[in-house]
Amino acid sequence: MTVTPATPGTLGVASDVDALLLVSFGGPEGPDDVLPFLRNVTAGRDVPQSRLEVVAEQYRMFGGRSPLNDQNRALAEALRAELPGLPVYWGNRNWAPYLTDTVAEMAAAGVRRAACFVTSAFSSYSGCRQYRENLAAALAALPPALAAPELIKLRLFFDHPGFVEPMVDRCVAALAELPEKAQADAHLLFTAHSLPLSQAWASGPHGDAYPRQLRAVAGVIAAGVERVTGVRHPVELAYCSRSGPPAVPWLEPDVGDRLVELAGAGAVGAVVVPLGFVSDHMEVAYDLDVLAAQRAAQVGLPVARAGTVGTDPRFVAMVRELVEEIRHPDLPRRALTEFGPWPQRCAAHCCLPPRRSPGAIQDAAKGGRHADAAILMGNDATSTGRRGERR
Ligand SMILES: CC1=C(CCC(=O)O)c2cc3nc(cc4[nH]c(cc5[nH]c(cc1n2)c(C)c5CCC(=O)O)c(CCC(=O)O)c4C)C(CCC(=O)O)=C3C
Numbered sequence: 478m479t480v481t482p483a484t485p486g487t488l489g490v491a492s493d494v495d496a497l498l499l500v501s502f503g504g505p506e507g508p509d510d511v512l513p514f515l516r517n518v519t520a521g522r523d524v525p526q527s528r529l530e531v532v533a534e535q536y537r538m539f540g541g542r543s544p545l546n547d548q549n550r551a552l553a554e555a556l557r558a559e560l561p562g563l564p565v566y567w568g569n570r571n572w573a574p575y576l577t578d579t580v581a582e583m584a585a586a587g588v589r590r591a592a593c594f595v596t597s598a599f600s601s602y603s604g605c606r607q608y609r610e611n612l613a614a615a616l617a618a619l620p621p622a623l624a625a626p627e628l629i630k631l632r633l634f635f636d637h638p639g640f641v642e643p644m645v646d647r648c649v650a651a652l653a654e655l656p657e658k659a660q661a662d663a664h665l666l667f668t669a670h671s672l673p674l675s676q677a678w679a680s681g682p683h684g685d686a687y688p689r690q691l692r693a694v695a696g697v698i699a700a701g702v703e704r705v706t707g708v709r710h711p712v713e714l715a716y717c718s719r720s721g722p723p724a725v726p727w728l729e730p731d732v733g734d735r736l737v738e739l740a741g742a743g744a745v746g747a748v749v750v751p752l753g754f755v756s757d758h759m760e761v762a763y764d765l766d767v768l769a770a771q772r773a774a775q776v777g778l779p780v781a782r783a784g785t786v787g788t789d790p791r792f793v794a795m796v797r798e799l800v801e802e803i804r805h806p807d808l809p810r811r812a813l814t815e816f817g818p819w820p821q822r823c824a825a826h827c828c829l830p831p832r833r834s835p836g837a838i839q840d841a842a843k844g845g846r847h848a849d850a851a852i853l854m855g856n857d858a859t860s861t862g863r864r865g866e867r868r
């Protein structure tokens with residue numbers, strides 16, 4: 478491919494990427510949005526009505542408004558400041574601004590090649606592949622008169638220093654909030670969104686990537702905490718926000734159950750670390766700060782909740798660095814675990830959704846329609862000679 482030299486003044490900004498698209502989950506912004514939002518999230522999924530009513534009630538406790546969209550507005554603003562000259566767009570899977578509308582707006586504005594930053598750090602169908610499918614669907618929905626931009630999904634960032642270092646600071650700060658006598662021996666209880674076991678097993682190119690990545694990063698963060706405090710805190714991994722019918726197994730233990738168990742086993746305190754989320758949205762504000770906190774209070778276990786990265790300057794700079802990786806394939810790709818740096822392009826069979834029709838799996842194996850969508854979105858447009866891999 479042709480490599481355009483960086484123009485002075487836009488130094489460090491990928492000159493052959495002409496937009497950044499912030500891609501996220503979306504959340505309701507008022508009471509009337511709650512049910513339509515939940516219907517969007519669970520369309521075609523095995524989530525019982527009773528579960529939806531429980532979740533709707535949680536959103537109503539917060540005035541029907543999730544903090545998530547405002548957090549993404551703040552992140553988009555921070556990215557505009559970090560990447561002057563690069564238009565920053567924002568689109569969601571489940572609520573306005575919908576990806577379909579944003580991608581149409583980008584095409585109408587003449588965007589040719591956009592880097593897509595998805596606010597999910599880890600490998601899973603819900604957090605990675607489904608977003609690639611959403612992007613492909615947004616392209617497929619473009620009016621024929623509009624030229625489709627190339628959409629390049631940035632690599633997963635779960636072990637990037639720009640994510641890990643702010644999390645170390647947040648753990649250290651949370652430890653200091655615990656009663657003094659609980660600080661030295663406190664557990665670090667890392668948490669992430671639970672997944673159906675079938676989805677967890679199918680995550681990543683070799684399976685089981687989601688829990689393994691979480692555990693690996695948790696260890697790196699704990700080591701970072703030790704460098705600051707001089708204490709190696711015990712590391713635990715637990716899950717929140719289980720959904721689906723009770724008969725379907727999901728990743729365990731639940732964070733609330735684990736806090737109760739830890740108290741029973743004589744733990745003096747715990748820091749709950751929302752490792753699986755990059756901002757304090759509902760899964761944090763309700764599932765951790767209300768539900769899990771109640772469980773700990775019932776057994777008298779002191780807990781503090783670590784913050785999320787939000788718009789930490791190091792996290793914002795990380796996005797810039799990931800964009801630069803697209804522009805300059807020879808740049809060092811920073812990563813702190815043996816799982817990274819995650820490839821720019823996910824393998825065709827990476828994070829396959831559970832319960833796919835045999836036809837769709839065959840398609841993926843042959844490099845058919847589904848695989849094309851995945852590869853288009855995850856590809857490294859600056860590298861060549863890799864196409865044969867999927868033949
Ligand atoms: C891996 C993962 C992430 C992390 C990656 C990422 O960040 O994308 C994530 C994020 C989020 N999940 C969120 C909300 C919900 N997730 C649900 C349901 C589900 N999530 C799942 C997985 C994930 N979810 C799964 C396997 C289901 C079962 C149904 C299905 O297979 O799709 C439901 C339905 C009701 C219920 O809870 O059962 C809701 C309301 C919000 C918004 C919070 C806010 O509004 O502030 C966010 C950021």
Ligand SMILES: [Fe+2]
Pocket residue numbers: 670
């Ligand atoms: Fe979710």
